[in-house]
Amino acid sequence: MMSVQQQHSFKGPAFRTISRINNRNNRMSMGSMSGMSSGSQGNLMMQQQRQTTLPRTMSIKSMHSVGKGMDIYDGQMDMTGSMGNLSRINNLDMATAVRYLAEGDAELQVQGAAFIQHECYSDTEAKKEVLKGGIPELVRLFNSENQEVARYATGATRNLIYENMDNKVALIEGGGIPQLIEALKVNDDELRKNITGILWNLSSKDNLKEKLAKETLSELTERILIPLSGSGDTEVIQQSPSEVDIFYNTTGCLRNLSSVNEKTRRQMRETNGLVDALVGYIQASLQEGKVEEKGVENAVCVMRNLSYQLYSEIPPSAMLRLEGPTRGQDTSRSEAIGCFTPQSKKVKNKMNQDLVTFTEVARVPKGLEWLWHPQVVGLYNRVLQGCEFNFTTREAAAGALQNITAGDKRWAGVLSRVALEQERMLPVMLDKLRTNNDLELRSLTGFLRNLSRHAKDKNAMATKTVNNLVDKLPADGQQKEPSSDVVVNICGTLNNLVTCSSVAARDITFFDGLQKLVAIKNSNDSSPGKLKAAKAAATVLCNMFQYKKLHKDYKQVRNTPGER
Structure with a gap:
C-alpha cells in the first residue's frame, strides 16, 4: 500500500x-478540501490457475487542506x-x-x-x-x-x-x-x-x-x-x-x-x-x-506527512535496527509473507516475543523514533476513537497508520500486528467504514489493505471484514461513489484475503460480492480511475477462480443477462 x-x-x-x-x-474556523488518481485495465482469464497480484498500496501524503x-x-x-x-x-x-x-x-x-x-x-x-x-x-x-x-x-x-x-x-x-x-x-x-x-x-x-x-x-x-x-x-x-x-x-x-x-x-x-x-x-x-x-x-x-515514505527516508542505522540484527545475512524471515506462515515453534515464539519486548526500539520513544514506535499505533487508535466530528483529523490518523504499515519491510508487518493483536483495531476500523466521506474512506481502506497483507490469520480477518467491505463496493461500475481509489483499496484488501483464504472467497460470494466485482470489471468507463478499479476487480475474480467449489456461482453470475 x-x-x-x-x-x-x-x-x-x-x-x-x-x-x-x-x-x-x-x-472563526476554516474548512478543508483535496485530490488523487490513475490506472489501466486487464482482462480476466478464467483458466489462469496462478495467483494474480495487485500492486501494493504505497504511503500517501495528506489529502486534506x-x-x-x-x-x-x-x-x-x-x-x-x-x-x-x-x-x-x-x-x-x-x-x-x-x-x-x-x-x-x-x-x-x-x-x-x-x-x-x-x-x-x-x-x-x-x-x-x-x-x-x-x-x-x-x-x-x-x-x-x-x-x-x-x-x-x-x-x-x-x-x-x-x-x-x-x-x-x-x-x-x-x-x-x-x-x-x-x-x-x-x-x-x-x-x-x-x-x-x-x-x-x-x-x-x-x-x-x-x-x-x-x-x-x-x-x-x-x-x-x-x-x-x-x-x-x-x-x-x-x-x-x-x-x-x-x-x-x-x-x-x-x-x-x-x-x-x-x-x-x-x-x-x-x-x-x-x-x-x-x-x-x-x-x-x-x-x-x-x-x-x-x-x-x-x-x-x-x-x-512525516510518516510518508518513512522506511526509505529514516537514517540507515535506524532502519538496520528495525530490520533485525541478522536481517542482512539471514534469508529465513521471521515474519509471515503472503500465505506462507512460519510453522516452527521457535519462530512462532520469537514472533510473539517481538510483540512484547520490541528490542529494536527504546522503551520510552524520543524524537523521530515516535514516528515508527509501537506506542504511536495506540496514539492514532485513540484519535480515531475519540474524534467524532472532525473527519480530517480521523483521515490523517488513518493515513499515518497506512504509512507506517505500508510496504514489505519487516517493521511494517510488526506494526500491523500491533494494530491487529495488541490494539485490536479491526472493529474500530470496520466501524469507521460507515462514513460517507470519500477522503476518510480512502485512508481507512488503505490501512485495512495493509493489515490484510500482514495479517497472520487470513481466515479470521476474512470472517470479520468481507461483509463490510463488499457493502462499500458500488452496485455497478457506473456509480461515482465511492471513488475509484476506495474501490481499488477494497479490491486490494479482498485480494490479499482471497489468495490465502477460501473463507474470503466464500463470503464474497455469499454477500453478493461477485455481482459487484463483475459489474466493476465490466465498466465501460475509460477514465484512468475506472480502468484501475476494473483491473483490481478482475484480479480478485481471477484469484477466486482457484476455488473450484465456487465455479458454479461464478458461472451463474457470468450468464446473467447484461453480464459478459
Whole structure:
C-alpha cells in the first residue's frame, strides 16, 4: 500500500483592522478540501490457475487542506488605545501611508501601517501599490523598539501577502524571514499572532517551502511549538485565546512545510523537539477532551506527512535496527509473507516475543523514533476513537497508520500486528467504514489493505471484514461513489484475503460480492480511475477462480443477462 502525504497546501487567514478593531472575540474556523488518481485495465482469464497480484498500496501524503483563509481577527489594537485617535488615516492615500513608514515618528509609522493593513484586506490594487516601495519599509519596522509599530507593520504585511505571490516573493527577497524570526523573540501575543500568520501564508507556496523550513523550523519549534504544546516545562496545555491562534498558525505552517519534499521532511524529523511536541500535544488533547480542535488536526496531519515514505527516508542505522540484527545475512524471515506462515515453534515464539519486548526500539520513544514506535499505533487508535466530528483529523490518523504499515519491510508487518493483536483495531476500523466521506474512506481502506497483507490469520480477518467491505463496493461500475481509489483499496484488501483464504472467497460470494466485482470489471468507463478499479476487480475474480467449489456461482453470475 502506498504512503500518503499532503497534496494541497493551505493558506493562513488575512484579517481586517479598522472596521473590526473592537471585535476582539470574533474568531472563526476554516474548512478543508483535496485530490488523487490513475490506472489501466486487464482482462480476466478464467483458466489462469496462478495467483494474480495487485500492486501494493504505497504511503500517501495528506489529502486534506484548509481552503481559503478567512478573517479570524480577534482584536489587535483598540483605536482608542495609547496612540490616540487614528481616525485621520481615513484621509490618507497609499503613497502617503508608505511615506509615513519611513518617518522617524512612531505615531506616523502606526498610521501608515494601519492604513496599509486596512486597505490591503481585500483590495488587490492596494497590494500592488505597496509593492512599489512599501515592503522594505515594513520589514524594517518588524523589530521596531515600539511594539505597537511592530504589531501594525506585521499586521499590514500579513494582509499584503495574502493571495499575492509577487508580494510574498518581495518580502522574502527583502530579508523578511530573518526579521520575522528575530521579532518572534519578543514575548507579545499579538505580534506573534501576526508573525505566525505571515509564515503560514508564505508556506502555502511550494517554491517557498524549502527556504522557509531552513530559516524558521528551529525558532518556531523552540519558541512556539514546545511551550504551547504542553510538552515543555508544563505538562498540560495552557493556552490563552491568542495563544490558540498562534499555535494554530504555527502548526498550519508546519503542515504545509511537511508536504513539500523528502529534504524538508528529513529536516523536520530531525528538528530537536518537533516530533516530541506534536505527540505531547496530541496526547494532552486526548486527555483533556480537546481532540476535535483545529490544532490537533494540524498536528496529526504533520505526523502523517512525516510518516510518508518513512522506511526509505529514516537514517540507515535506524532502519538496520528495525530490520533485525541478522536481517542482512539471514534469508529465513521471521515474519509471515503472503500465505506462507512460519510453522516452527521457535519462530512462532520469537514472533510473539517481538510483540512484547520490541528490542529494536527504546522503551520510552524520543524524537523521530515516535514516528515508527509501537506506542504511536495506540496514539492514532485513540484519535480515531475519540474524534467524532472532525473527519480530517480521523483521515490523517488513518493515513499515518497506512504509512507506517505500508510496504514489505519487516517493521511494517510488526506494526500491523500491533494494530491487529495488541490494539485490536479491526472493529474500530470496520466501524469507521460507515462514513460517507470519500477522503476518510480512502485512508481507512488503505490501512485495512495493509493489515490484510500482514495479517497472520487470513481466515479470521476474512470472517470479520468481507461483509463490510463488499457493502462499500458500488452496485455497478457506473456509480461515482465511492471513488475509484476506495474501490481499488477494497479490491486490494479482498485480494490479499482471497489468495490465502477460501473463507474470503466464500463470503464474497455469499454477500453478493461477485455481482459487484463483475459489474466493476465490466465498466465501460475509460477514465484512468475506472480502468484501475476494473483491473483490481478482475484480479480478485481471477484469484477466486482457484476455488473450484465456487465455479458454479461464478458461472451463474457470468450468464446473467447484461453480464459478459
